[in-house]
Amino acid sequence: MSEVIEKGKRAKVASFTMMERTTEEKNAALCAIAAQLLQDEAHILQENERDLIEGKEKGIDSAVLDRIMLNHDRLVAIHDALLQVVELQDPIGEILEVIDKENGLHIEKRRVPLGVIGMIYEARPNVTVDAAALTLKTGNAVILRGSSSAKYSNQVLVESIHRALEKTTIPQDAVLLIEDTSRQTASELFTMKEYLDVLIPRGSKALIDTVVANSTVPVLETGAGNCHIYIDEVANPQMTTQIVLNAKTQRTSVCNAAESLLIHRKYVEIHGEELIQVLLDADVTLYGDEAICNMDSRIYSATDEDYATEYLAMSLSIKTVDSVDEAIQHIQKYGTKHSEAIVTELQDNAKRFQQLVDAAAVYHNASTRFTDGFEFGYGAEIGISTQKLHARGPMGLPALTSEKYYIDGAGQIRQ
Known part of the structure; x- marks a missing residue:
């Protein structure tokens, strides 16, 4: 036997x-x-x-x-x-x-x-x-x-x-x-x-x-956690930096760590270089689109594979978008229905993002690192479900x- x-x-x-x-x-x-x-x-x-x-x-x-x-x-x-x-x-x-x-x-x-x-x-x-x-x-x-x-x-x-x-x-x-x-x-x-x-x-x-x-x-x-943070056109810069750093660097090897950053073009124009510099200073390897790569020679050109990757390491893909709807569409294509976040001061955009993004946990102005049984008050967790039948989330x-x-x-x- x-x-x-x-x-x-x-x-x-x-x-x-x-x-x-x-x-x-x-x-x-x-x-x-x-x-x-x-x-x-x-x-x-x-x-x-x-x-x-x-x-x-x-x-x-x-x-x-x-x-x-x-x-x-x-x-x-x-x-x-x-x-x-x-x-x-x-x-x-x-x-x-x-x-x-x-x-x-x-x-x-x-x-x-x-x-x-x-x-x-x-x-x-x-x-x-x-x-x-x-x-x-x-x-x-x-x-x-x-x-x-x-x-x-x-x-x-x-x-x-x-x-x-x-x-x-x-x-x-x-x-x-x-x-x-x-x-x-x-x-x-x-x-x-x-x-x-x-x-x-x-x-x-x-x-x-x-x-x-x-x-x-x-x-x-x-499920796996290819988690995104979308930075909207009107987002508090200090809050944004804190959330992104925490979600990416606090502990990289876990499924609720951020793996991809979506940034509204207007935010990139005003605050993009400062945020990119903070990430590079934190030793995060960045993979970006053309607008992001133009900011620093140390940034690698992102591929579809990068946008689909759960790095579980000090790496992050970045894409510039023109609207909350474009960010949602990107997440629909590459997300794993785990944890997604929007950073914005526009309540209508936050509401739309939380309603339309298909994930077990959708955050507004908070780090994805909170998707955890202990943090939700469940004590230890058996896992984080990304399916929809019987159980979902922690x-x-x-x-x-x-x-x-x-x-x-x-x-x-x-x-």
Whole structure:
């Protein structure tokens, strides 16, 4: 029996146990995990360093290494996110709708767990803990399948989670890791409908496209982030610079970082050179159209490929546009329906942009970096959905639930 099937069976059994666990029991488990992670910090960081050393030897890109890296501050942030999930309302059992029929039937629609969630992801070891936290809180079991680039980190984190769960009423099999990171195990997960209720891919566009194309298990799709900022003709220059710098440089390797800048021609004429200089001074590599390239010899000529690229690095494509509608059309062509922003003092343009841009999160005068479960108040997130069915945007606890109708009667029969 393969590792995937064996752990699928164990997770399925654990999911039935999880259905009976109370909010208090689940919260106690999350608190135990948070404490255990800090207690095991030295060992966790040691194993994480093994991943980083191997990654450097294999020539893994620095942006990917940044996503793999754990340090004290990041571990504390993971700890804090767990405790924030504890404070969140448990959605399980929430009554969403009540219907009382004339024949006396009492119908309630309630939130229930999904069952067994499969999580296939790249690089980020924090996803290991985030996924465990959110699935446990919602009464689910989870099968985790990370990438080889973070295998030691994922293994040690799950070991810590199991040590913590051993002290609680939550079964250890509610959180399982597929340690074999070969393509074969990924392919097995794609078709494990007998044990998996949903599969969530999180990582590169290539990974997500592969899962969507090949999975027979229902997929909760998390998309790539080719995020745009449109600077309108009337925009506050100081605010604009702060937003652009934050969205591009605060952390480049994440999906909510800005990858493309659209600037109204009138803004370019007045403030363009100043903004371009700030970006160059921040060591951002720029790819622009003719109007932008004419400002500085260090700017490269942008291609269609640049406008379609999620750099995840200190690079940015820039295009000059003549209207908010042209900016919207550009985003419709190149955007990935993740996060888009407009910087403007014209309320009508802001309203039009937010209404017509097709994305999970559309900002007015704010950085795209806020598209995040923690920032939205969800605690840890399972991912950011760019699809429209079941869930969209940062997926917190409600996204990991389904619905069930509870019907109480007194002997009614249908005529």
